Amino acid sequence: MPPPLRSLSAKLLLLTVAFVMMAEVLIFAPSVARFRETYLTQRLASAHLAILALEGAPDQMVGADLEAELLKHVGAYLVALEDPKVGRRLLLSIDMPPAIDEVVDLGRMGFFDKLGAAFVTLLGPGDRILRVLGTSPEDGVSKVEIVLNEAPLRREMINFGYRVLALSLAISLFTAALIYLSLHLLLVRPLRRMTENMMAFREDPENAERFMPLSGRSDEVGLAEAQLREMQEALWASLHQKARLAAVGVAVTKISHDLRNILSTASLMSDRLAASQDPDVKRSAGTLMTTLDRAINLCRQTLNFTREGPAVLELSRVDLHALIDEVGSELPASLAGEAEWRNEVPAGVGVEADRAQLYRVFHNLGLNALQAGATAIVLDAARLDERLEIELTDNGPGLSPRARERLFQPFTASGRSGGTGLGLAIARELARAHGGDLELRRSDAAGTCFRLTLPLSQASRQAAQ
Structure with a gap:
């Protein structure tokens, strides 16, 4: 039997884990893109709520401390609302950064744009300043604009990736274990049993007790077992027939040798009978000589066939x-x-x-x-x-x-x-x-x-x- 690490069972286990992980990788890319979009959408919703709190204040004015607290809740440097009735208004801002690194318009991003932006965030430096535009999820009409640092988003995405990785590993190992046990019971163990049977039969092919026992399965494994047993039975019968023929051949060789000598003597006597003047004797002598020649030829061919080995070519x-x-x-x-x-x-x-x-x-x-x-x-x-x-x-x-x-x-x-x-x-x-x-x-x-x-x-x- 092969070592455990090189066995078919181990290979099936490793392949199952690898394939499930590949599937999880294909799932991870759109998942992390969706996570990024959700994170930014939640920031837009928080910004809208902050603006509503501001609009409820007298004269739509708040103190610097409250304004800083609202922006901290949103996680942004700037929050702006564009009302379709009164136009664009700058509502909240504090400590604006000197420059914007990228403008993100959630309403105009396609599927592959979202995938690319997610991996740029994951693999990038993580300290960029983003200007995010989008429709408020609170009313679906107002246009909200925020300016924020990408670092918190990147940290959340990395944490999300670790969670997905841990979950993927757990799913892979659990799925691999189930598939491994199923394949081991349905395929590996029957194959191992057939292999052991073939090895045992090879050692003693004339022993009928070493035929492949049938499990009664009706699938491909059951068919393979039946075909193997049929082949073993045919080989067993052939070996027994050849053993009997070998014994008969030895006996026939001895008999043919002695019989050819006897027939040669009878052939010489038939030549004398052919010289007889009796018409009846002469007619019978021709038939007798033909029969004797045929019998002698049969003995000669039998002896030659049993004595010859594999042809040696010149x-x-x-x-x-x-x-x-x-x-x-x-x-x-x-x-x-x-x-x-x-x-x-x-x-x-x-x-x-x-x-x-x-x-x-x-x-x-x-x-x-x-x-x-x-x-x-x-x-x-x-x-x-x-x-x-x-x-x-x-x-x-x-x-x-x-x-x-x-x-x-x-x-x-x-x-x-x-x-x-x-x-x-x-x-x-x-x-x-x-x-x-x-x-x-x-x-x-x-x-x-x-x-x-x-x-x-x-x-x-x-x-x-």
């Missing part, structure tokens, strides 16, 4: 046209003139391959086609990038659906009576050893077509990998 430049001509001249039916072997591969086409092994591939394909009943076999080739595609097409009766299902499996896929199914299995194994492949392109009543793909050179094969 690479050289092979003239494909010449090789196919050689194969066609040595096929039994072709030699006897019973079938046509037509080589349409262009002269000079070559590949880097093991000539002897490539000969076996074409010989097996041709022999299979002839033994299946084909009377014409056509071979042609085409270059595709750094690969060569060779197609072998015959006019035989085609393969049965049952033969096509397990076409390249040894001992199971022969399309004719008495066949071993080894020819195509060996041909594909040799093709893949060269970095290519052998596949069935089509098989119907008009005939069968196999496609052999080979790299032009082993260097291009390695570059592609």
